[in-house]
Amino acid sequence: MINVPTAIPAFQTIKDFLLREIQAGTWKEGDAIPSEAVLAQQFKVSRMTVNRAVRELTSEQILNRIQGSGTYVAQQKYQATLVAIKSIAEEVRARGHAHRSELHELIEVEASESLAQQFQVELGQKLFHSVIVHFENDVAIQVEDRWVNSILAQDYLAQDFAIKTPNEYLMAVAPLQGVDYSIEAVMPPKLIADMLHISSKEACLVLHRKTRSQNQIATIVTMWHPGSRYQFTGSF
Amino acid sequence: MINVPTAIPAFQTIKDFLLREIQAGTWKEGDAIPSEAVLAQQFKVSRMTVNRAVRELTSEQILNRIQGSGTYVAQQKYQATLVAIKSIAEEVRARGHAHRSELHELIEVEASESLAQQFQVELGQKLFHSVIVHFENDVAIQVEDRWVNSILAQDYLAQDFAIKTPNEYLMAVAPLQGVDYSIEAVMPPKLIADMLHISSKEACLVLHRKTRSQNQIATIVTMWHPGSRYQFTGSF
DNA sequence: TAGTGGTCTAGACCACAGC
DNA sequence: CTGTGGTCTAGACCACTAT
Incomplete structure (x- = not known):
């Protein structure tokens, strides 16, 4: 034929x-x-x-x-709604808006008992901690509170997060192996509310995420978003 | 060879x-x-x-x-966290807990201007409205406020949602074509707070979802969850 | 024009399911 | 045993890219 x-x-x-x-x-x-x-x-x-x-x-x-x-x-695909959560900078830029970030903390710390447990490392292991506030058109939309395993991202402290977000940097140095996450609605502590310039009576949408790389915990991050001006959206 | x-x-x-x-x-x-x-x-x-x-x-x-x-x-897959949101009954059962639901409303209504617009149908088009509270081990974890296009689910009013959730019924009669969703954190109206047996000062995690089937809007649903006892979780 | 991927063929042998 | 899918071959012609 x-x-x-x-x-x-x-x-x-x-x-x-x-x-x-x-x-x-x-x-x-x-x-x-x-x-x-x-x-x-x-x-x-x-x-x-x-x-x-x-x-x-x-x-x-x-x-x-x-x-x-x-x-x-096959059976009808199980009724699940798949939500894709992009990196904040990417998302803001995709909307055609201006993204800016403010570095509030960037330090090296020794793992406390609780952190060591979460990271599954020895007590006192070197970790990095960063707190960054992300803005969309100068309105605060996210506080990113991140702990980083120093073994997997040794140059973390030397990064300029105004250029490359922690997310982007970590993706480059530590190929993603797996992710655990949870999303919840909570009232913000005063510290967070202040950084977002919202009242502490305003509900926050919080995303917790723990990523694995090279068989270790790479980073544990908590992202706080003001309920009044941020939501996860999408379609498929 | x-x-x-x-x-x-x-x-x-x-x-x-x-x-x-x-x-x-x-x-x-x-x-x-x-x-x-x-x-x-x-x-x-x-x-x-x-x-x-x-x-x-x-x-x-x-x-x-x-x-x-x-x-x-290819470029490193864009840093997105995929969240899969299962049907509530399925999820509760998967945890090995007891699922129970309470029907608070199940009526036929004519589309108001706002609803007609959201459903992209004529004003006055017949719609169904159901409000169901879902319990996990007798603790309220979700208020499901659902509007249904009567054309796609004519027997909606005749269903027993204690046996088959609206989700499950709709999946069977109207093959899913697409979904739009959003997740937000808001304070609940008093009506919702009462149904969940929570204070109206407690943040709620809310999932909005609009599904399409046969080139029409099939159903628009708002799911309210108490922030203190519900979160979307997962891993991959 | 040379090299690449995009597709397709008409066979072949194998592993497995079900009668 | 027959019929199914699982894999593979050694070619072939085409469309497209790069030079």
């Missing part, structure tokens, strides 16, 4: 066909779809082409494949 | 190799990696096998490919 070039690749045509039929209800959750051999015959393509179409839909969680058995329509 | 079966497929071996070299810094962001032809020769496999390895890494955002030019190491 001669390969006839078309605008749309054959494997894409097959993917579209399968998606359309699933959407239309021809095959419901758990139903088997036609085998590769059958689809290859129907579309007059080689089995490898069908294989690619079906394999990609499988990696997209649309289908399940069981070797020796068949290909089935 | 005879195909020698091994535990690890050849394309996977090549993926692993490329990932290892990238991690080791052999090629940095923006650098070109060897061409398919070169890799095929090195690994003594056909170009198609190399192609699969490289194509998959590209779909995983590890590499960028430019036709006619080459394959390059």
Whole structure:
């Protein structure tokens, strides 16, 4: 068979066909779809082409494949809302606004018992601590309270965070391995409220994040946002 | 060449190799990696096998490919924290706790001007409104205030939400097309505070979500959580 | 024009499931 | 045993980029 070039690749045509039929209800959750051999015959393509179409839909969680058995329509993706939280500077700039930051603290400390435990390091281990307030068009929108494992980011104290945020610096020196996070709503301590120029009666949206790199805890950060002028948003 | 079966497929071996070299810094962001032809020769496999390895890494955002030019190491994935928010019942059960819900309202209404606008429907269009309080081990953790497009979920009023949450019902009748969401920290109105059995001085973590299905707005929901006993958490 | 990726073929052998 | 998916080949032609 001669390969006839078309605008749309054959494997894409097959993917579209399968998606359309699933959407239309021809095959419901758990139903088997036609085998590769059958689809290859129907579309007059080689089995490898069908294989690619079906394999990609499988990696997209649309289908399940069981070797020796068949290909089935996957369960509806579990009802979860995925929230993507970008770095603050990136986000502000993406909105076309001006980002500025104010460094309130940048010191070296020895790990207290509590910090040592959180970082899973020895008591007294050298850590860095920075407190930075981020502004969008000169309005404070985030207090970033960060603890950094000195082993993974030795030059942390020498950075100019007006140019490169801690986030950006850490991403460069310590490739991300994993993240734990939590988001909560709390009333701010006076210190935080002052830095954000808000009342301590205003709720804050707080993101805690702990990142791992090279099998160690790289950084533990708490980000405070004034509830009245900051929210996590997105769509997909 | 005879195909020698091994535990690890050849394309996977090549993926692993490329990932290892990238991690080791052999090629940095923006650098070109060897061409398919070169890799095929090195690994003594056909170009198609190399192609699969490289194509998959590209779909995983590890590499960028430019036709006619080459394959390059992609930029470090932008520093985003992905938060997955599950349905409340699912989440509570996953923790091994008891989930229970209380129905506070379940009515049919005509869309007000504001609602009609949010749903992008005609003024007076039939909508459903439900208010449900969710409990974890008899402690209120969520007020779910939901508006539903009646066209997409005609049997909404007839559901027993003690058995199947609105979320679960809607997922079944209206396949999800897209989601807009926002998360914020606010002080609760008295009505909400009462339903959660908290003080109206306690910050609430609020998730707004608007879902689309069949090219219409399917449902708009606001979920209120007491800041003192609820947070979004996760890891990856 | 030479080199790259993008796609496709018509076979092949294997592992596994289900009868 | 048959039918399924899992993988791989050794070519091929095309579209695009860079020189």
